[in-house]
Amino acid sequence: MSGRVSITDVARAAKVAQSSASAALNDQPGVSEATRQRVKDVAKQLGYAPLMRGKMLSSKRSFQIGLVLERPTDVLESDPFFGAFIAGVEQAIAPHDYALVLQVAESRERELDSYREMAASERVDGVLLNEIRVDDPRAALLAELRLPAVAVSPWKECANLPMVCQASAPGIAAATRHLIKLGHTRIAHVCGPKEYVHTHERLQAWEATLVEAGLQPGPVLQGDFGLAGGTAAAEELLGLNPSPTAVVCVNDLCAIGLQLRLQQAGLSIPKDISITGFDGITIGEYVTPALTTVQSTPTQVGKQAAALLLAHIDDPKSAPMKVEVPAGELVIRGSTGRR
Amino acid sequence: MSGRVSITDVARAAKVAQSSASAALNDQPGVSEATRQRVKDVAKQLGYAPLMRGKMLSSKRSFQIGLVLERPTDVLESDPFFGAFIAGVEQAIAPHDYALVLQVAESRERELDSYREMAASERVDGVLLNEIRVDDPRAALLAELRLPAVAVSPWKECANLPMVCQASAPGIAAATRHLIKLGHTRIAHVCGPKEYVHTHERLQAWEATLVEAGLQPGPVLQGDFGLAGGTAAAEELLGLNPSPTAVVCVNDLCAIGLQLRLQQAGLSIPKDISITGFDGITIGEYVTPALTTVQSTPTQVGKQAAALLLAHIDDPKSAPMKVEVPAGELVIRGSTGRR
DNA sequence: CTGAAAGCGCTTACAG
DNA sequence: CTGAAAGCGCTTACAG
Numbered sequence: 001m002s003g004r005v006s007i008t009d010v011a012r013a014a015k016v017a018q019s020s021a022s023a024a025l026n027d028q029p030g031v032s033e034a035t036r037q038r039v040k041d042v043a044k045q046l047g048y049a050p051l052m053r054g055k056m057l058s059s060k061r062s063f064q065i066g067l068v069l070e071r072p073t074d075v076l077e078s079d080p081f082f083g084a085f086i087a088g089v090e091q092a093i094a095p096h097d098y099a100l101v102l103q104v105a106e107s108r109e110r111e112l113d114s115y116r117e118m119a120a121s122e123r124v125d126g127v128l129l130n131e132i133r134v135d136d137p138r139a140a141l142l143a144e145l146r147l148p149a150v151a152v153s154p155w156k157e158c159a160n161l162p163m164v165c166q167a168s169a170p171g172i173a174a175a176t177r178h179l180i181k182l183g184h185t186r187i188a189h190v191c192g193p194k195e196y197v198h199t200h201e202r203l204q205a206w207e208a209t210l211v212e213a214g215l216q217p218g219p220v221l222q223g224d225f226g227l228a229g230g231t232a233a234a235e236e237l238l239g240l241n242p243s244p245t246a247v248v249c250v251n252d253l254c255a256i257g258l259q260l261r262l263q264q265a266g267l268s269i270p271k272d273i274s275i276t277g278f279d280g281i282t283i284g285e286y287v288t289p290a291l292t293t294v295q296s297t298p299t300q301v302g303k304q305a306a307a308l309l310l311a312h313i314d315d316p317k318s319a320p321m322k323v324e325v326p327a328g329e330l331v332i333r334g335s336t337g338r339r
Numbered sequence: 340m341s342g343r344v345s346i347t348d349v350a351r352a353a354k355v356a357q358s359s360a361s362a363a364l365n366d367q368p369g370v371s372e373a374t375r376q377r378v379k380d381v382a383k384q385l386g387y388a389p390l391m392r393g394k395m396l397s398s399k400r401s402f403q404i405g406l407v408l409e410r411p412t413d414v415l416e417s418d419p420f421f422g423a424f425i426a427g428v429e430q431a432i433a434p435h436d437y438a439l440v441l442q443v444a445e446s447r448e449r450e451l452d453s454y455r456e457m458a459a460s461e462r463v464d465g466v467l468l469n470e471i472r473v474d475d476p477r478a479a480l481l482a483e484l485r486l487p488a489v490a491v492s493p494w495k496e497c498a499n500l501p502m503v504c505q506a507s508a509p510g511i512a513a514a515t516r517h518l519i520k521l522g523h524t525r526i527a528h529v530c531g532p533k534e535y536v537h538t539h540e541r542l543q544a545w546e547a548t549l550v551e552a553g554l555q556p557g558p559v560l561q562g563d564f565g566l567a568g569g570t571a572a573a574e575e576l577l578g579l580n581p582s583p584t585a586v587v588c589v590n591d592l593c594a595i596g597l598q599l600r601l602q603q604a605g606l607s608i609p610k611d612i613s614i615t616g617f618d619g620i621t622i623g624e625y626v627t628p629a630l631t632t633v634q635s636t637p638t639q640v641g642k643q644a645a646a647l648l649l650a651h652i653d654d655p656k657s658a659p660m661k662v663e664v665p666a667g668e669l670v671i672r673g674s675t676g677r678r
Numbered sequence: 679c680t681g682a683a684a685g686c687g688c689t690t691a692c693a694g
Numbered sequence: 695c696t697g698a699a700a701g702c703g704c705t706t707a708c709a710g
Contacts, residue, residue: 006687017697022689032695049459053401054687056392057702064440069422082422083408090443099462101403102441104429120388123438227625260625283622286566286599345703356681361705371679393703396686 005046007054014042025050052097065093065309066124068103068114070131080252080281081130081298085152088302089128096310098125112141119145125313126150128305132158133195148316150309152301155197162312162321164305168198168278169205170327171294172248175276176209178292178330179246183339184274185215188244190223190233190254198225199250202278206248218244223254230257237273238265245273245339252277252284252293259287259335270337280331289334296328344385346393353381364389391436404432404648405463407442407453409470419591419620420469420637424491427641428467435649437464451480458484464652465489467644471497472534487655489648491640494536501651501660503644507537507617508544509666510633511587514615515548517631517669518585522678523613524554527583529562529572529593537564538589541617545587557583562593569596576612577604584612584678591616591623591632598626598674609676619670628673635667 011021016035023030024039025048031039042048056062067086089100101124105111115138118124126148129138132155139159142149151158154168179187189206192199203220210217221236223229230249234257237243249255255277259269267273269289277284280295304323311319350360355374362369363378364387370378381387395401406425428439440463444450454477457463465487468477471494478498481488490497493507518526528545531538546556560575562568569588573596576582588594594616598608606612608628616623619634643662650658 007689008687018687019689019691019698020696023696026689028689030695035695049456051687052460052462053392053395053399054702055689056687057396057704058687058689060392060689060702062392086408086441087443087445090441100441102425102429102439104426106426117388121391123391227621231625256622257625260627264627282566283595286570286596288599288603346705347703357703358682358705358707359680362680365705367705369679374679390703393686394705395703396688397703397705399686399705 004051005048007048007050010039010043010046010048013046014039061313062122062125063097064099064101064124065089065306065313066101066103066115066118066127067130068105068111068118068127070105070108070111080279081296084298085130085302088299088304089306090302091299092303092306093310098306098310112137115141115145115147119147126309128152128309129158129161132197134197134200148309148312150305150312152305153197154201157322158197162308162319164301164308164323164325166296166301166325167327168202168294168296171278171296171330172202172205173209174330175278175292175294176206176248177213178332179248179274179276179336180210180213180215182246182274182336184246185339186218186242186244187215187246187248188218188221188237188240190221190230190247190249190258192223192225192229192250192254196225202250221247223250223258225251226253227257227260230254230259231261234258234261234265237262243273246275246336247273248276250278252279252281252291255291255293255335256283256287259291270335274336276336278328280328285333287335292333292336293331294328295331297325300325343390344387346387346389349378349382349385349387352385353378400652401461401464402436403438403440403463404428404645404652405440405442405454405457405466406469407444407450407457407466409444409447409450419618420635423637424469424641427638427643428645429641430638431642431645432649437645437649451476454480454484454486458486465648467491467648468497468500471536473536473539487648487651489644489651491644492536493540496661497536501647501658503640503647503662503664505635505640505664506666507541507633507635510617510635510669511541511544512548513669514617514631514633515545515587516552517671518587518613518615518675519549519552519554521585521613521675523585524678525557525581525583526554526585526587527557527560527576527579529560529569529586529588529597531562531564531568531589531593535564541589560586562589562597564590564593566592566596566599569593569598570600573597573600573604576601582612585614585675586612587615589617591618591620591630594630594632594674595622595626598630608674613675615675617667619667624672626674631672631675632670633667634670636664639664 011018024036103114105114129151132153151161151163191203207217221233223233277291277293284291350357363375442453444453468490471492490500490502530542549556560572562572616630616632623630
């Protein structure tokens with residue numbers, strides 16, 4: 001009538017030692033096939049399910065990985081990456097009895113505290129790092145804390161942290177070449193905040209592609225990863241003379257913010273100006289004209305990142321330091337047209 | 340050189356028993372103020388931080404609450420509620436050393452399995468339920484599992500589950516009255532999927548408000564909580580004769596989908612048709628015209644829900660069964676105008 | 679107030 | 695292969 005059956009109960013019912021029951025249930029060597037099967041049968045019959053707490057304490061693992069989000073309200077509302085990303089994470093960790101712990105930090109400082117607390121209390125065995133910044137302070141902190149971590153980044157490297165890399169450069173380059181092919185020669189870029197590595201990677205890809213084509217890299221307008229940045233860039237663009245005829249934006253929301261504002265100002269897209277985004281969020285298909293963009297694959301990224309983290313938790317020495325996820329592909333829609 | 344200091348080390352260094360150290364550090368009665376202070380000093384000096392695992396096992400709690408998301412990719416990309424909601428959750432639980440465990444289910448069945456697993460392994464002490472459905476199977480399951488749960492719902496009740504309620508009816512009613520005041524008499528509603536209680540609550544609020552004003556509740560168009568539903572409703576609306584002159588949508592994304600499609604069809608908003616949304620998501624401010632909506636407060640809801648869950652975990656008998664969060668307020672923008 | 683002991687439910691050496 | 699013991703790091707009765 002206890003309501004809860006422990007491994008002790010299973011062992012007793014199967015008439016084996018607790019250690020044998022444990023080995024049998026965890027598919028560890030050291031028990032005969034017959035014993036294993038009997039124990040498993042008994043366990044199933046009794047409805048045994050191991051309590052994570054016991055397992056955690058004895059195996060000195062938390063069976064959890066952490067993800068810390070900063071400024072969640074804004075970021076999450078605007079980050080289409082997040083939902084698909086954690087779905088991928090879940091796919092990778094669930095089979096290993098791992099769970100995802102989500103922390104929300106209200107500031108950069110509190111963000112670092114979150115990692116410190118997770119490490120100190122060993123609530124998680126490792127963490128995933130998103131939205132990597134230039135000289136990201138988290139890398140040093142995590143090394144100091146000796147907390148396994150995997151960075152998700154489009155950049156080649158991230159301060160010696162193991163990483164999963166989905167480059168955005170090929171997509172940005174493809175978008176830029178697409179515009180060049182359409183006859184554009186004055187192709188601007190709306191970049192993100194300078195602190196993020198994404199910003200630099202995309203900026204460089206845009207620039208390199210233009211240079212390669214023998215074109216002068218047009219103006220760089222300051223935007224961000226949200227709608228507001230696109231709007232601001234639009235204001236800036238409207239004051240430009242000569243105006244660029246095409247704009248490669250750092251992401252979809254920014255592109256949409258730009259497009260909506262330019263349309264409000266009376267411009268016609270793509271007739272007056274062509275626009276490309278990056279991400280492939282749903283609303284890009286709904287705006288008029290629909291947004292030409294690069295479809296990234298956040299679920300794949302999340303899955304690979306979590307899998308890599310588990311590998312590093314398991315054995316840092318034998319785990320790879322870098323996993324590449326194929327870059328997103330260009331999706332051509334109505335927001336881009338002939339010069 | 341162990342690198343990790345346990346409560347045993349603290350007790351030894353402070354020359355007290357482990358039990359005294361524990362009581363001192365946890366602010367439990369049974370130690371003198373002098374001892375408490377000494378233990379705390381020693382702990383700080385040694386850099387002691389309790390390991391969650393030990394605490395979990397001995398106190399028979401996981402110090403974690405769970406949240407299961409279904410169909411994450413779509414839902415999360417479209418759900419503006421989520422980011423702000425978990426920020427609120429975090430605000431409530433962090434001070435109590437609780438953490439949020441996020442599960443992602445790929446189907447309705449797997450969703451129930453998630454709860455079963457969390458309960459069986461006692462990975463969490465309780466769960467939060469979002470997006471409550473009519474006759475939601477989760478309510479019965481959680482009762483059966485005896486897993487503390489708090490439902491987040493706009494509805495008056497949820498199958499005997501403790502709940503946090505932010506009614507949407509007042510907001511929908513306000514939006515509807517706003518349209519009536521503008522002279523509209525044929526006011527349609529785009530509703531969500533019938534399975535969600537939100538859908539019914541908002542539908543009823545719209546209907547009751549019209550009836551109260553002596554108006555005939557106009558057509559109800561089938562939509563959903565995403566852009567696609569708004570688009571579909573737009574197609575339906577375009578075939579209507581006479582056409583409604585205003586539409587109350589179940590949420591912002593649906594409203595935006597509707598607006599964009601109607602504009603594509605050549606209609607002018609609000610000249611030809613006025614539109615209202617619900618939620619107050621950022622992009623509603625950026626579309627042209629900006630969307631009249633109801634600003635809900637998901638962070639507050641998350642905070643209250645988590646606080647209520649902790650109260651029920653702590654003592655179900657003394658915890659309230661229902662907490663109300665003030666309803667969202669109408670925000671009038673450009674998408675609504677005079678008939 | 680204080681301390682020594684037991685116990686939470688598992689897994690991990692270790693001896694047979 | 696099998697089992698009895700110890701231990702993971704805490705907290706919770708319980709005795710002084």
